[in-house]
Structures are given as C-alpha cells and as structure tokens.
Amino acid sequence: MRAAVLNAIGDETLDLRDDVTTVDPGPHEVRIRVRASGICHSDLSAMDGTLPALAPGVVGHEGAGEVLEIGSGVEHLAPGDHVTVSFVPPCGNCPSCLRGEPNLCPVHAIAAFSTPRFRLGDQPLFGYAGLGTFAEEVVVPAPGAIKVDPDVPFETAALVACGVLTGVGAVLNTARVEPGSTVVVLGCGGVGISVIQGARLAGASVIVAVDPVTGKHDIAKRFGATHATTPEGLEAVKQQVTSMEGFDYAFDVVGHPGTIRSAWDNARRGGSVVIVGAGRGDAMVQFSAQELFLHDKKILGSFYGSAHVHRDTGRMLKFWRAGLLDLDGMISKRLGFDDINTGLGLLREGSTDVIRQVVTIG
Ligand code: CXF
Ligand code: ZN
Numbered sequence: 001m002r003a004a005v006l007n008a009i010g011d012e013t014l015d016l017r018d019d020v021t022t023v024d025p026g027p028h029e030v031r032i033r034v035r036a037s038g039i040c041h042s043d044l045s046a047m048d049g050t051l052p053a054l055a056p057g058v059v060g061h062e063g064a065g066e067v068l069e070i071g072s073g074v075e076h077l078a079p080g081d082h083v084t085v086s087f088v089p090p091c092g093n094c095p096s097c098l099r100g101e102p103n104l105c106p107v108h109a110i111a112a113f114s115t116p117r118f119r120l121g122d123q124p125l126f127g128y129a130g131l132g133t134f135a136e137e138v139v140v141p142a143p144g145a146i147k148v149d150p151d152v153p154f155e156t157a158a159l160v161a162c163g164v165l166t167g168v169g170a171v172l173n174t175a176r177v178e179p180g181s182t183v184v185v186l187g188c189g190g191v192g193i194s195v196i197q198g199a200r201l202a203g204a205s206v207i208v209a210v211d212p213v214t215g216k217h218d219i220a221k222r223f224g225a226t227h228a229t230t231p232e233g234l235e236a237v238k239q240q241v242t243s244m245e246g247f248d249y250a251f252d253v254v255g256h257p258g259t260i261r262s263a264w265d266n267a268r269r270g271g272s273v274v275i276v277g278a279g280r281g282d283a284m285v286q287f288s289a290q291e292l293f294l295h296d297k298k299i300l301g302s303f304y305g306s307a308h309v310h311r312d313t314g315r316m317l318k319f320w321r322a323g324l325l326d327l328d329g330m331i332s333k334r335l336g337f338d339d340i341n342t343g344l345g346l347l348r349e350g351s352t353d354v355i356r357q358v359v360t361i362g
Helices: 041-048 107-111 154-175 190-201 214-222 231-242 257-266 289-294 309-321 337-348
Strands: 003-006 015-017 029-039 063-070 082-085 118-120 123-127 137-141 145-148 182-186 206-210 227-229 247-252 267-275 298-301 331-336 356-360
Touching: 003 337, 015 337, 029 082, 029 154, 029 337, 041 337, 063 137, 063 154, 082 154, 145 309, 154 190, 154 247, 154 267, 154 298, 154 309, 154 331, 154 356, 182 190, 182 231, 182 257, 190 206, 190 214, 190 247, 206 214, 206 231, 214 227, 227 231, 231 257, 247 257, 257 267, 331 337, 337 356
Parallel strands: 182 206, 182 247, 206 227, 247 267, 267 298, 331 356
Antiparallel strands: 003 015, 029 063, 029 137, 029 356, 063 082, 082 145, 118 123
C-alpha cells in the first residue's frame, strides 16, 4: 500500500512509497482504511526532532477512515464503521483513565515507542504517535478508533482527531473559559483557530488573535477573533481592550519560550495561562520566584485538550452540526497523497493561506 515514510529524523521530505504493509491486527486491535489525514504542525515537529519520534516510520496522526477488520475481543466496532483515530487510545483501567483523565493514559502511548505498526520488506516501521495516518491503512488499538456517524465527511472528521480536540478542548476542558471573558490567543494555525472557535463557543466577549503573519489576521476574525494583531501590536490592543489589566485567559499555541512568556505577561493577575503549543524538551522558560506567587496566575498545561476522546469527538461534531464550530472552513487546502511534501513545505514556511491542509488518502 501507499505510505509516506520518514527515513530519518532531520529529513525535510517524506519518501512516498507504494510497497509498505501494516502489521496484522492482534487481539483488541483494528485495521482501518484511512480516508483522510490532516497535516498538523506536530508532523513537522516529529520530522525535525522537536517532538520525540522514531524513524524509520510513517508520520501523520490526525486521521479518519473506515474499519476494515477487527481483531478478537473487539466489541464496539464492526467492519464498515466510520471512525477517527486517536494518538492516545484510553485503556480504561489505568489510574489516569480511572480518575477521569483519559488524555493522559500512558498504556498505548508508551507501547507505540516499542511496537512497529508497519513493514517495508524486512524493515519494521513505526507509526508516529502510534498512528501513521499518511498511509492507506493503519492498525491501531481498538480504543483508539472512535466511531462517528457515516454522514460526516472523512476530511471533517479527521480534523477533530487532533487539532480540534486539542484547541477547543483546551478552552472548554482545560481552562473552562467563562462567558464574558477576555481571551488572547498566541498563534493562529489550525490549533490556534480551534482555540479561537472554542473561545467564541464559550461566550468570550473579547478574543484577540496574535500572529506575526498578518495574512492570518482576517482568517482569525472569520473564526471569531474580535481583534487581530502582530506580537508587536499586542501591547496597544491589550491597553485598549483590558484597560491594561491583562486578559482573563492567555493561550500559547506555539510552544516557544517567547510566546509562553508573552502569554504569562499578557494574562491579568489571577488569570489563566494555558500552554497548548508543543515545544521542545530542552527549551526553557523563565519566571521569577516572586512573580509566580505575587501575580496569582494559574499556569495550565493542556495535553490533547484535556479531552475524553470518546466523549468529546461526538461533542465536537454536535457543535459542528449546530453551526457552532466551522470545521469545513478550516480546510484551506485539499491535497492528494502525492502532495504531502508540498503541504508540509507550506506549513513549514508559515504560508498565509494554510490553516489546515487535508490529504484525501483514498
Ligand atoms: C501532538 C502531541 C505529541 C504526539 C502527537 C500529537 N499533539 C498535537 O499535534
Ligand atoms: Zn496534531
């Protein structure tokens, strides 16, 4: 089958091959025909070493498709079901799952680092984050396949699997933004736009979008931002909309020390600083011991939107059906399998017309 292979960490392009196979589904696993995959910034971060990943392997971690085959013991799925796939399949029994934090379930996430999901001849290939959705088929643990209604387009469903759960989840689950709040969002890619849409859904009265790429400002406004500015312009907008107090909620959706520090600086005393951006393990952020206590700000990490993937996937799609989340408008480019490297290149350049590119796999 076709798959986009990352031969080595540091490679700038993927090897588009047609001779990759999947492993066979074991007990409690399912084989899925991937029909659509989003291109997420974390795929680039896997390629350039920002985020941990194994090579050789197949990247892509935001996908949707159709169940082809179920292993023994799989009860909630049948061939033909439409599903999204999750990079954190919740095991249901570990302490994280039992305390209601399934996004932190380590069981399958850790196994993904020792269990190849594909083969290229005799060579085992890993699947990025346990998935590898830039392939025509994937084999995943059954709890990582989330059933969706068959009338949801695969491209729309795919977005929910990572970017939308991560961004909207950060607002609704992690921060629990209250109606009337003031919100600033640093970074207006696919996840940043999802944070903006989540803030609109939560009833925020002010949503300031910040991105150095000015071409993204009008896009951010289309999805609910009330103001949009470059990082240099943020101070003036803050003065204007919060009377210098700062924002109730500041979301970093970049993951750089500078943007995290800016989120802190722009939150009001007592406000919340929410870290959504996926940064490097060795990038350090500085806070003084005094400011940490004196300003009473809450620093909230948000991994996978603190989502309950089996609860929140359907919830996001209900918002979409109700017209409260514009998922289709987020798809700025529809690509074919052969265009994956072009799509990654556009994302790397911070292209103005890229919010989410979706690859139709088949
Ligand atoms: C990432 C987090 C690390 C694993 C892959 C997905 N989140 C969003 O892109
Ligand atoms: Zn992602």
